[in-house]
Amino acid sequence: MEEKLIKDYSSPGRKGYSLPPLEVEESEFNSELSDYLREDVQLPEVSEVDVIRHYTALSEMNYGVDSGIYPLGSCTMKYNPKRNERVARIAALSNLHPYQPEAQLQGSLEILYQLKLDLAEISAMDEITLQPASGAHGEFTSLMIVKKYFEDKEEKRTKVIVPDSAHGTNPASATMAGFEVVEIASNERGMVDLEALAEALDQDTAALMLTNPNTLGIFEEDILKITEMVHEVGALVYYDGANMNAIMGYAKPGLMNFDLMHFNLHKTFSTPHGGGGPGSGPVGVKDFLAPYLPKPVLKKDEKKYYWDQKRPKSIGKVHSFYGNYGIMLRAWAYIKTVGGAGLKKTTENAVLNANYLKSRLKDDFELPYAEDSLHEFVLSGSRQKAEGASTLHIAKRLLDYDQYAPTIYFPLVVKEAMMIEPTETENIETLDHFVETLLTISREIKEDPELVKNAPHSTTVRKLDETEAARNPNLHW
Amino acid sequence: MDYISNTPAERNKMLKEIGLEAVEDLFKMIPKEVKADEQLNIESGISELELMRKAQLTAKKNKSIDQQISFLGAGAYDHYVPGIIDALISRSEFYTAYTPYQAELSQGTLEAIYEYQSMICDLTGMGITNASMLDGASAAAEAVAMGARISRRSKVLLPDTINPAYREVIKTYGAGAELEFINLNSEQEIIDPSLIEKEIDASTGVVVLQYPNFYGSIEKMEEISKIINEDKKVVFVIIANPILLGLLKPPAEFGADIVVGEAQSLGNGLNYGGPNLGFMACKDDRKMLRQLPGRIVGKTKDVEGKEGFVLTLQTREQHIRREKATSNICTNEALNALMATIYLSTMGKTGLREVGEQCYHKSHYLAKKIDQLPGYEVANKDNFIHEFILKVKNKKSNEVLKKLIQQDILLGFDLKRIGQEGILVCVTEKRTKAELDKLIEKLEVL
Numbered sequence: 001m002e003e004k005l006i007k008d009y010s011s012p013g014r015k016g017y018s019l020p021p022l023e024v025e026e027s028e029f030n031s032e033l034s035d036y037l038r039e040d041v042q043l044p045e046v047s048e049v050d051v052i053r054h055y056t057a058l059s060e061m062n063y064g065v066d067s068g069i070y071p072l073g074s075c076t077m078k079y080n081p082k083r084n085e086r087v088a089r090i091a092a093l094s095n096l097h098p099y100q101p102e103a104q105l106q107g108s109l110e111i112l113y114q115l116k117l118d119l120a121e122i123s124a125m126d127e128i129t130l131q132p133a134s135g136a137h138g139e140f141t142s143l144m145i146v147k148k149y150f151e152d153k154e155e156k157r158t159k160v161i162v163p164d165s166a167h168g169t170n171p172a173s174a175t176m177a178g179f180e181v182v183e184i185a186s187n188e189r190g191m192v193d194l195e196a197l198a199e200a201l202d203q204d205t206a207a208l209m210l211t212n213p214n215t216l217g218i219f220e221e222d223i224l225k226i227t228e229m230v231h232e233v234g235a236l237v238y239y240d241g242a243n244m245n246a247i248m249g250y251a252k253p254g255l256m257n258f259d260l261m262h263f264n265l266h267k268t269f270s271t272p273h274g275g276g277g278p279g280s281g282p283v284g285v286k287d288f289l290a291p292y293l294p295k296p297v298l299k300k301d302e303k304k305y306y307w308d309q310k311r312p313k314s315i316g317k318v319h320s321f322y323g324n325y326g327i328m329l330r331a332w333a334y335i336k337t338v339g340g341a342g343l344k345k346t347t348e349n350a351v352l353n354a355n356y357l358k359s360r361l362k363d364d365f366e367l368p369y370a371e372d373s374l375h376e377f378v379l380s381g382s383r384q385k386a387e388g389a390s391t392l393h394i395a396k397r398l399l400d401y402d403q404y405a406p407t408i409y410f411p412l413v414v415k416e417a418m419m420i421e422p423t424e425t426e427n428i429e430t431l432d433h434f435v436e437t438l439l440t441i442s443r444e445i446k447e448d449p450e451l452v453k454n455a456p457h458s459t460t461v462r463k464l465d466e467t468e469a470a471r472n473p474n475l476h477w
Numbered sequence: 478m479d480y481i482s483n484t485p486a487e488r489n490k491m492l493k494e495i496g497l498e499a500v501e502d503l504f505k506m507i508p509k510e511v512k513a514d515e516q517l518n519i520e521s522g523i524s525e526l527e528l529m530r531k532a533q534l535t536a537k538k539n540k541s542i543d544q545q546i547s548f549l550g551a552g553a554y555d556h557y558v559p560g561i562i563d564a565l566i567s568r569s570e571f572y573t574a575y576t577p578y579q580a581e582l583s584q585g586t587l588e589a590i591y592e593y594q595s596m597i598c599d600l601t602g603m604g605i606t607n608a609s610m611l612d613g614a615s616a617a618a619e620a621v622a623m624g625a626r627i628s629r630r631s632k633v634l635l636p637d638t639i640n641p642a643y644r645e646v647i648k649t650y651g652a653g654a655e656l657e658f659i660n661l662n663s664e665q666e667i668i669d670p671s672l673i674e675k676e677i678d679a680s681t682g683v684v685v686l687q688y689p690n691f692y693g694s695i696e697k698m699e700e701i702s703k704i705i706n707e708d709k710k711v712v713f714v715i716i717a718n719p720i721l722l723g724l725l726k727p728p729a730e731f732g733a734d735i736v737v738g739e740a741q742s743l744g745n746g747l748n749y750g751g752p753n754l755g756f757m758a759c760k761d762d763r764k765m766l767r768q769l770p771g772r773i774v775g776k777t778k779d780v781e782g783k784e785g786f787v788l789t790l791q792t793r794e795q796h797i798r799r800e801k802a803t804s805n806i807c808t809n810e811a812l813n814a815l816m817a818t819i820y821l822s823t824m825g826k827t828g829l830r831e832v833g834e835q836c837y838h839k840s841h842y843l844a845k846k847i848d849q850l851p852g853y854e855v856a857n858k859d860n861f862i863h864e865f866i867l868k869v870k871n872k873k874s875n876e877v878l879k880k881l882i883q884q885d886i887l888l889g890f891d892l893k894r895i896g897q898e899g900i901l902v903c904v905t906e907k908r909t910k911a912e913l914d915k916l917i918e919k920l921e922v923l
Contacts, residue, residue, distance in 0.1 A: 001784040002584065006592055006822045017559065017828040019835065023910035027841035030859060036695055038726045042599045043826045048561060051822050055565045055589070055815075062585030064573030072575055079480050080573050083525045089563075092536035097549045098750030099890050100542065101882060107538030108749060121518050133611040133751065134808035136795070144653060162800075172795035172805035176622075177653040181800035219506045248517070250504050255511045266808065270480075274812030275586035276576040276608065276772065278752035281808075294649070316649035320552055320614040320642045320739065321750025336531065339522030342479040348500045349481045349488070355503055356491040372506050399582045407578075410796070427482035428491060454780070459581040461785035466580075469777035469789040473766070475605055476595035 002460040003057040007042075007477055009050040016048040061460045062275070063404055069430050071357075073376045073407040073419025074167065074215055076245045076267035078350075083337065084270065084330035093329060098321040102306050108325070109305035112298055115332045116282075119263055122244070122343065124254025125284030129293045131323040135242060136169040138262025138281030139209070143177035144315040145260060145285065145292040146207045146236050152292075152313060157206035157235065163192055165216060165411040170209045170240060179206060186413055190216040190369040192226055201233045211240040212256065213247070215411040215419065217354065217373030227257035236260065236289075244268040245423070246351060246375035249344025253284075260285040265324075269331035280327035294318050349424035350375040353431060357422055360435045364442050368414050376421035378414050384442060388449030391416040394441055396463060397455035401437045478522050542747065542887065546912045550864050550903025551691070551890035552613065552640050553750055554742040556720060556832065557907055562744050562819050572812055576772070580787040581779075586811065587786035590774040593818040597756050600722040600821075601736040602729025604761020607771035609754055609814040610806065613739025614643040616755030617716050618650035619804055620735040621683050623759075623768050624712030625656055626803075627734075630682030636661040636668040638690035639716060641895045647685070656682075666692040666857040666866060670700040677704065677711065687716040688728055692901065693840075693864030694857045698731040706732050719743055719756065719817075721862055723829030724837065735759045744820025745813050754813035767793060770804030832906050836863035839913065840904035846917045853920060856899060864903040866892070874900050877923060884919055 029037060046054075064070070070077035088094060093108060102109065116128040132138035143160065150157045160174035161182045171181040182200050187193040191214070201208075208230045213219045220226060230237045239253040239261035245268045253261045265271050266279035273279070285293060295314040296307035307322075338346060351374045358367070358377040365379040381391035389397075395405035395418075407419040422431060444452050456462060483491070488500065497503065504512075523531070547555055566572055570585060577583030590608045597606040610616035621633055633651065635644055635658050648658060657680075661672050673684060684705050689695050705713045714735045715728040720742035722728075728736045740754040741747075759765040775789035795802040824832060840863045847867060848855040856866040867889065869877050874891060878900065881888045889902040904913070 001588070003588065005588070005595075006818075007595070014825075015827065016823045016825060019557070019828070019831055019906060020909070022835055022838055024839055024842035024913070026838050027845070029837075032860065033695065033862075036698070036725050038722075038724065041723055041826055041829060043596060043723075043824070043829060044822050045825050045827070046822060048823065051819060052561060052565065054822075055819060056568065058585035058588055059565070059568040059570040060585070061583075061588070062570035062574050063579075063582040064570045066569035066573045070575065072578070075575055077575055080569075081480060083528055085567070086529065087532045090532055090536050091543060092539045092541045093532065094746060094748050095541040095543050096539065096749040097542050097547060097555065097747050097887070098553050099549050099551055100540075100887065104540040105749070107535040110535055110538065118519050124513075133615070133810075134806070136805040136807045137611055137615070140653070140805055144649060147653070168794075168796040168799050168802070169805045169807050171800035172798070172802040175800045175802070176650070176805050178655055221506055221508060224508065224510055247507070250513060251507050251511050252513050255513065272572045272812075273575045273808075274572050274810075275574040275583070275589075275815065276811030277611075277809040278811075278813060279808040315652070317642060317645040318615065318649055319646065319751065320612050320640070320753060324751040324753075325749040326752050333528060333532065335519065337522050337525070337528055338479050340517035340519030342522040343517055343519065345479055345481060348503070349483065351503045352483075352488060352491055352495075352500055355495050359495045372503075374503070395579065396581065399579060404575075404582060405579050425480045425482065428487045456581050460584050461581055461783055462779040462781055464580050464779050464785045464787045465777045466787050466789065469775040469787050470792075473773075473789060474776040475773060475789075476591070476598045 002061055005477060006046060006054050007044045009046045009054060010044045012045060014045045014047050016046050016051050068403055069422065069426055069434050070404045071406045071420045071422050073421040074242055076421060076423055078270055078423035079425035080270055080272040081334060084333040087333040088326050088329045094326065106305055109298060111332050112328060113300055113305055115328055116298060118335050119282055119284060122248055123261060123284050124252035125261065126287040127290040127293060128282055128284045129297060130282045130328055131294045131319050132262065132281040132283055133319055133324045134277065134279045135262055135264045135281040136173055137318060138283045139169055139173035140176050141283050141294060141318050142238050142260050142262055143173055143179065145289055147177055148292045148315050149289060150206055157204055159205045161200050161205060161208045165214050165413050166209060166211060167215065167240060167242060189371050190218045191220050194222060194225065197226065197229060201229060203233060205233055205235040207236045207238050209238045209240060211243050213243050213374045216369055216378050217376040218369060218371045219374060223256045242267060243375065245347060248347040250347060260289055265327050265331040270334040271327045271330040278324050278327055280324040346424050353422040353424060353426055357420060357431055357435060361438060364439055376419060378411065379418045379420065380414050381416040381418055384445050385416050387445050389445045389452040391418055393452045393455060397441045397452045398437060399456040400458045403434060403437060478524055545885040545887055547887040548889045548902045548904060549887050551901050552642060552739060553747055554905060555747060555907055556742050556905050558744050558746055559820065559823050561823060562816050565819055566812055566816055571815060577788060584785060587774050589815050589818055591776060591786050593814045594774060596818065596821045597758055600719050600727065601717065601758045602727025603736050603758035605766055605769065606756065606758040607769055607773050609809040609811060610757050610771060611810060612753035612755045614646035616737040616757045617643045618647045619770050620714045620737045620757060621647050621685060622650055622654045624683035624714055624735060625654060626768050627764065628682035628710045628712050630680055632657045632659060632680045633683045634659050634661055634673060634676055634681060635685055636663060638663045638668055638692060639685060639687045640691045643716065666694045667696050670697050670704060673701055674704050681711055683712045683714055685714045685716065689718065689721065689862045692857055692866050693861035695860060702731040721833050724833030740817045743817035745816050752810055752813050754810045754817055768803055769793065771806050771809060835906035836904060839908055840865065843904055843913045847920060850921055864901055866899045867902050868899045880923055881919060886916055886919060
């Protein structure tokens with residue numbers, strides 16, 4: 001450990017806080033309540049400076065988008081604009097209690113309403129809920145909507161179809177919503193196999209979950225045929241919005257005849273990932289599904305914005321309040337800053353950057369699918385593996401060069417997968433540097449595979465023993 | 478304003494490398510029928526100056542809680558947030574990082590989560606804590622689903638003294654897992670243990686209690702715990718308010734199998750209810766651990782024997798187990814967990830208790846004074862910690878609320894919203910004596 005734990009800074013009696021004096025007289029704890037008082041907690045006893053130094057030291061052992069390229073495929077690690085942070089910290093926008101009267105919140109509700117309208121425009125969906133707090137939460141919400149829709153129609157449908165290239169959250173969400181998951185194989189071009197789809201579709205099918213472009217970065221060119229096939233058996237088509245950064249201004253899920261979808265504000269709309277969250281996963285639906293949205297739904301009449309609580313067909317709530325509002329403020333600031341034409345330009349540059357990287361890397365790494373791709377692409381490290389170092393080793397070696405690694409071993413349909421998504425905010429020098437580094441590593445594997453296999457060498461800790469961590473879990477001090 | 482660095486010349490160079498002439502050529506695989514042929518109907522982008530002006534002007538249509546005196550709680554709490562929290566989480570190495578997939582370059586996030594897990598274990602008395610859940614309600618819902626999986630039983634006892642929003646979310650998730658819910662109706666703000674005794678049977682998989690409950694009262698934890706423990710298969714889920722656990726006994730002492738709750742109170746602001754911070758802890762038991770949703774950080778060693786941290790036990794998770802995963806959770810509330818960790822470090826051993834005590838004494842001071850006023854009654858005056866039910870006699874409670882709003886006071890959560898009488902009033906350490914006295918004075922003359 002490069003930096004000791006905060007508890008190890010503890011010194012008995014040391015304090016890092018001060019509170020105003022109590023001012024009021026103390027009230028006795030009656031006999032019943034006093035039974036519930038605890039003796040002690042073991043929290044650290046540290047000073048404010050101890051806390052500042054410790055967490056500053058920890059931050060120095062981390063790497064964010066502000067540190068450099070973060071090419072995690074499917075994660076859309078674009079630059080997080082600082083002005084969005086300023087907006088989210090405006091006191092009159094943030095210091096609000098969820099149960100304040102709506103009359104005191106008209107500014108915030110206006111912002112949320114604008115965000116809703118913009119998301120509907122970008123996606124060609126009719127109604128939006130902002131309540132889900134993450135992408136997976138949006139998936140679950142969507143599948144509960146699907147479930148409720150069929151219950152309402154008194155149809156018993158039990159199956160959800162998921163391609164084998166789908167994000168892991170898709171099948172997991174379907175299970176949580178009580179569906180049986182049917183996985184279908186992709187074809188040799190990395191797309192949905194229409195025959196496999198036709199075979200899987202039947203009267204028990206509730207929905208197909210699809211990402212487009214898919215996790216290989218490939219656009220499903222038969223998308224209209226696919227949505228038609230699903231609709232023919234009376235099922236719904238769900239769009240996983242993780243890859244929206246590939247199509248903004250060029251294509252819309254609604255026009256592809258998807259019935260419902262989720263967005264990832266923390267991917268497409270530039271809000272920071274916070275080391276794993278918070279995110280925000282709004283759901284968009286076509287009109288016929290709007291009655292089933294989680295309650296409440298944000299509405300507007302001539303005079304005011306308000307939360308519509310009277311939703312008899314709603315699936316219910318999925319969050320204590322209205323979702324990750326602080327993230328919505330940032331996404332709103334982003335859309336306002338970039339504007340409609342800017343969003344299209346964003347997509348163009350995301351796709352250009354990805355294709356540039358692919359073009360420069362495709363001779364030295366195996367490209368398992370030759371199809372044109374959009375904002376991300378998948379390489380295989382199998383050639384390098386044959387030479388002595390696997391994709392995992394390549395990823396770890398990248399860290400030595402102060403760059404983050406791509407998503408690895410996903411999608412599962414590619415062996416030794418490296419899924420690369422540079423995003424639009426990287427400049428050409430950064431992209432070139434990333435390419436040069438990967439080419440260097442590829443050369444190192446030929447010349448000195450042990451060097452790569454033993455990476456990383458220069459990080460604060462070297463390769464960590466994950467097997468031991470799982471075998472003998474040490475999960476707290 | 479966009480955030481594109483590359484110039485047209487650079488873009489042309491890149492296109493040339495790819496072998497294309499125009500950027501539109503990159504999209505030629507998109508079928509014509511689904512192509513958006515018109516520009517997005519969203520206004521043109523604006524500068525930072527314009528954005529800030531727009532945001533500030535819109536903000537003026539709000540009235541934030543620091544422009545008035547707020548006694549609102551009911552699941553979102555206005556506690557003191559030390560200034561150092563925002564300073565530290567504004568370090569971009571923290572907030573612009575992703576989930577720590579590459580552990581060696583993410584030791585900061587990982588070590589902080591390990592500390593968070595340790596402190597939540599300490600507060601709750603439980604053996605295992607995950608890295609965070611989306612919010613308190615979804616954590617409670619996932620705990621119920623986990624309890625049903627472990628007990629392999631589908632009946633859930635759900636008292637009405639649990640936060641109504643949580644009960645709704647629990648039921649939404651329960652509809653997915655096809656659970657059966659038995660509502661237990663309270664008398665005098667707490668659940669009668671005999672009701673649980675009556676309803677619990679061989680099909681009961683989960684019993685849920687909130688501690689303190691939605692009305693601020695403490696249930697008969699010991700008694701209920703004994704009843705639940707008679708059937709070892711039943712999973713006992715306790716929803717706790719962690720900021721009060723500096724003062725109150727850890728839920729583990731009542732035999733909780735899973736403890737969840739909302740940790741927004743720990744150093745996270747209100748933000749109109751989100752992002753919030755769900756926490757989830759369970760007994761140190763392999764069977765439990767295998768069913769626990771979410772990320773978990775563990776301590777291990779590197780190849781040179783140096784200690785470090787990794788995401789561990791990932792075979793429970795969606796990216797590995799897909800449809801067989803314990804949950805679909807991927808993105809969680811890591812930055813909020815970091816805020817809670819910094820909060821708990823700052824307040825420390827004595828500070829957290831002092832916060833709890835101040836909440837207790839201030840809320841009791843207020844409750845006593847109001848209870849003495851004619852026309853008002855505190856329904857649970859003998860049993861509450863920092864939130865109480867105010868009953869208004871001879872007047873409509875929403876009129877009292879409205880009149881006080883005009884005088885810059887938010888008296889509390891109108892229980893009418895959930896079909897009950899009274900107002901739920903919360904007092905945190907942030908309220909001053911002058912503010913409490915002002916409320917008392919206004920109520921007296923109303």
